Amino acid sequence: MEVEWVVFDAVGTVIDPEPSVAHAYHLIGQEFGSRQTLEEVRSGFKSAFAETERQDRSPDTAGLVTSAAVEEARWRHIVAAVFPEVEDGEGCFQRLHDYFAEPAAWRVFDDTLPTLHSLSERGIRLAIASNFDHRLHPICDGIAELGSFEKRFISSELGFRKPSAEFYLAVVAGLNTAPERILMVGDGLENDVEGALSVGMKAVLIDRKLARNGHADVSGRPYGVIRSLSQLQGLLT
Numbered sequence: 001m002e003v004e005w006v007v008f009d010a011v012g013t014v015i016d017p018e019p020s021v022a023h024a025y026h027l028i029g030q031e032f033g034s035r036q037t038l039e040e041v042r043s044g045f046k047s048a049f050a051e052t053e054r055q056d057r058s059p060d061t062a063g064l065v066t067s068a069a070v071e072e073a074r075w076r077h078i079v080a081a082v083f084p085e086v087e088d089g090e091g092c093f094q095r096l097h098d099y100f101a102e103p104a105a106w107r108v109f110d111d112t113l114p115t116l117h118s119l120s121e122r123g124i125r126l127a128i129a130s131n132f133d134h135r136l137h138p139i140c141d142g143i144a145e146l147g148s149f150e151k152r153f154i155s156s157e158l159g160f161r162k163p164s165a166e167f168y169l170a171v172v173a174g175l176n177t178a179p180e181r182i183l184m185v186g187d188g189l190e191n192d193v194e195g196a197l198s199v200g201m202k203a204v205l206i207d208r209k210l211a212r213n214g215h216a217d218v219s220g221r222p223y224g225v226i227r228s229l230s231q232l233q234g235l236l237t
């Protein structure tokens with residue numbers, strides 16, 4: 001059956017923080033008196049982020065229920081864990097939170113615009129589905145390359161995070177078509193691929209670190225693997 005909609009994950013799939021999250025935290029942390037090195041900040045962020053992801057999976061958080069308040073609390077917790085030494089922790093959190101709502105904090109991958117353009121030309125409709133919060137709106141509004149997404153699905157607005165079936169069922173309902181006519185594309189095996197497959201959508205994993213000559217190997221897998229969005233075209237023919 002033909003694919004009617006292609007739904008893209010946001011971070012790591014069509015956009016990425018530029019400079020890196022660690023660089024941004026490091027610079028803003030310094031403004032608030034932190035004297036940690038870039039490496040210390042990088043490693044602190046990595047473990048704090050991983051810790052909140054683990055909390056998502058614990059049974060006492062009612063699965064993957066979320067809201068704007070839950071997401072804000074998550075980021076406040078991460079900032080506090082990265083910068084325990086910063087006196088004005090709330091100020092530092094607010095500054096970082098606002099920073100990542102700015103389109104200028106993000107770059108669009110080189111393969112994003114050509115891919116969105118050629119899919120649109122073929123009559124395929126485009127949407128974005130993200131665990132990032134409402135800050136995705138000003139980013140999509142402020143980056144011309146992201147203008148072709150007809151629909152935005154944001155977990156803090158839907159009430160459930162990826163990879164829950166609830167999140168993906170809301171996507172299916174919002175696109176008003178059969179799940180097998182929807183292709184989810186993302187860089188997260190669990191969040192993007194497994195979640196989408198669980199409700200009957202098609203899925204493609206983008207692994208930008210695949211060897212240069214690596215290509216889609218779908219043998220034995222219920223999903224495709226690509227190393228560049230430009231390979232999507234070939235998968236859809």
Ligand SMILES: [Mg+2]
Binds near residue numbers: 009012186
């Ligand atoms: Mg991602």
